[in-house]
Amino acid sequence: MINADLEVLTTCVAWLNAGHQVELVTVAKTWGSSPKPVGSLAAVRDDGVLVGSVSGGCVEKQLSESFRTKEFARVHSHKIDDEQARRFGLACGGELELVYESLNDAEQLQTIIDALKQRQRVTRICSIGTTDAQLKSTKANDTFSFDGSNLIKVFGPEWQVLLIGAGQLSSFVAQFALALDFHVLVCDPRPEFQQAWTIEGTTLLTLEPHEAVLQYATDFNTAVLALTHDPNLDDMALLEALPMDCFYVGALGSKRNYEKRCKRLSLLLEANDLQRLRSPIGLPIGSRSSAEIAVSIAAELVKARSSACQPSQAESQVNSVT
Secondary structure (H helix, E strand, O other): OOOHHHHHHHHHHHHHHOOOOEEEEEEEEEEOOOOOOOOOEEEEEOOOOEEEOOOOOOOHHHHHHHHHOOOOOOEEEEEEOHHHHHHHOOOOOOEEEEEEEEEOOHHHHHHHHHHHHOOOOEEEEEEOOOOOOEEEEOOOOOOOEEOOOEEEEEEOOOEEEEEEOOOHHHHHHHHHHHHOOEEEEEEOOOHHHHHHOOOOOOEEEOOOHHHHHHHHOOOOOEEEEEOOOOHHHHHHHHHHHOOOOOOEEEEOOOHHHHHHHHHHHOOOOOHHHHOOOEOOOOOOOOOOOHHHHHHHHHHHHHHHHHHHOOHHHHHHHOOOOO
């Protein structure tokens, strides 16, 4: 399972190598209830085939066809207002500004793809009216921006999740987290679980859980999920994670197990730290199988990340984790 940016870029490279003309479309600005956030990507092939989405799927093809009938510069900014949105079928209303690029450099896109596969971050700068985009190394506080002249898009994970345990549930959670553009670390000191771990794009740590937390979960942009159901492993990770600035700390287990865990941890933790523990982990969607539980956990991670990204916190808290 790959994230949306990687899917779009990989498809663009395949199309370019096959001799097609390709337009890359990026959401540069939004107003109102636009369905996609800034930085969202879509690509349109010269025969109208689409990949990705900048508007929930309702305006990409129409706008691309309109764009190809005009002689714009290679990079063009196009604003969709309420009237156009209704005409193109953007039922939710709102406005968005799109930047179009006629791609011609598969090698540069492949560089970004290689970085994404390594869970690395790279910044691409595209200037309106220019003939090429530039790549640069990403600084800790780099984020997406568009000032009307330069579109700066940061590719790669800005948030990470540390999973304690490399069992079946963790494998499902890891795949969903990768698709949601988290950098995924998996910690399990048990050799039998290490040998069975096969999820590509993740980093497997053989440290003890508390050591992994102390080394890798030291900032606000990290979530720690204790998923082994073994108190000897989960509790050690939670004891270190709960006093830290992690935006989310959760543990697998029933409400009864949660009460027992709180009694154990309360002997060593302050009450305000213990209150940060999310357990039972995941949103209540009636999940029973490992895959269903993973869906509920991924959904709660998205909710927690969205809350953490509110303007009151984002400016002071967002940091690179790679």
